[in-house]
Amino acid sequence: MIQEILERIKAANKIGICGHTNPDGDSIGSCFALANTLYRIGKTPYVYLDENKIKFDSGAGRQFISNKTDIDLFISVDTANIERVDVDIELFKSVDNIVIDHHTSNNGFGTLNLINDTTSSTCEVLYFVINKLVKIDRNIASWLYTGLITDTDNFSHPNTTPTTLRIGAYLMEIGIDSSKINFFWVKSRPLKLFKNLAALSTKLEFIKDLKVVYILVDIEYMQKNNISIDDINSVSSVLNVIPEAEIAISLREIEKNITRVSFRSKRFNVDNVASYFGGGGHHLAAACTIELHPKEAIEKVLDHLRLVKENSKAFFL
Numbered sequence: 001m002i003q004e005i006l007e008r009i010k011a012a013n014k015i016g017i018c019g020h021t022n023p024d025g026d027s028i029g030s031c032f033a034l035a036n037t038l039y040r041i042g043k044t045p046y047v048y049l050d051e052n053k054i055k056f057d058s059g060a061g062r063q064f065i066s067n068k069t070d071i072d073l074f075i076s077v078d079t080a081n082i083e084r085v086d087v088d089i090e091l092f093k094s095v096d097n098i099v100i101d102h103h104t105s106n107n108g109f110g111t112l113n114l115i116n117d118t119t120s121s122t123c124e125v126l127y128f129v130i131n132k133l134v135k136i137d138r139n140i141a142s143w144l145y146t147g148l149i150t151d152t153d154n155f156s157h158p159n160t161t162p163t164t165l166r167i168g169a170y171l172m173e174i175g176i177d178s179s180k181i182n183f184f185w186v187k188s189r190p191l192k193l194f195k196n197l198a199a200l201s202t203k204l205e206f207i208k209d210l211k212v213v214y215i216l217v218d219i220e221y222m223q224k225n226n227i228s229i230d231d232i233n234s235v236s237s238v239l240n241v242i243p244e245a246e247i248a249i250s251l252r253e254i255e256k257n258i259t260r261v262s263f264r265s266k267r268f269n270v271d272n273v274a275s276y277f278g279g280g281g282h283h284l285a286a287a288c289t290i291e292l293h294p295k296e297a298i299e300k301v302l303d304h305l306r307l308v309k310e311n312s313k314a315f316f317l
């Protein structure tokens with residue numbers, strides 16, 4: 001499959017690249033690692049991305065952002081299904097397209113599909129493609145590293161393999177600023193989150209029998225305390241350090257009676273739970289949207305978890 005993809009890329013000139021909606025470090029890292037690579041081999045890459053989503057410029061990349069539509073090939077990265085492609089679907093379908101991904105749920109919506117769900121990140125999949133096109137430079141290495149550390153949470157998730165670490169080591173040898181990339185893409189949390197954490201902690205609930213810890217916040221609370229949804233975006237990952245809890249959940253009311261539910265876990269497969277409610281993600285990090293007030297949404301989620309627990313002898317993996 002890699003060979004066919006390489007041929008298709010070589011035959012094209014103007015190439016559109018896009019990740020998933022609400023892009024993370026793997027999505028953005030994949031877009032820019034690929035864009036830098038294509039540029040180096042004389043192609044014209046157009047990356048479709050909201051530049052406000054770039055937490056930190058790991059390497060060059062911004063200059064490839066475009067909204068031009070005169071393309072002859074489209075490459076989707078890190079995106080599990082066509083609904084999540086962060087661009088006009090008609091543009092994606094208008095030309096030959098290649099899907100490069102690592103999500104288990106991806107059933108291959110492109111003309112050509114390179115999907116490896118035993119791989120830590122899309123950047124890890126891409127590494128093997130890029131390596132065949134150019135000698136990896138600092139810009140490419142920095143963006144690939146961004147994807148690796150985002151999806152493995154600093155090489156700590158069980159999806160980290162010896163291969164992931166070897167690629168990470170190779171990228172470090174190229175001379176990237178790994179600690180800076182690490183800080184901005186994985187470690188950093190907004191100041192406003194901490195300013196609100198004291199108040200938010202009074203909203204913390206622990207459900208002992210399910211080993212669930214959660215925080216729920218409705219619109220009224222956010223307005224009263226002058227906080228936005230983005231300010232408490234990473235609450236579930238902060239809660240996931242609590243050893244008594246296997247699953248950490250944050251519920252944020254994004255519109256009246258519409259709740260965004262984010263799951264983090266240590267071993268339990270939260271992707272299944274999020275999928276049950278029409279969302280998805282990864283084994284240890286997933287999200288869904290439930291059309292209820294957060295208080296009703298959490299009851300639905302806990303009911304579902306209880307049912308899963310009753311039906312499964314090995315509730316926690």
Ligand SMILES: [Mn+2]
Nearest residue numbers: 026078122151
């Ligand atoms: Mn990913």
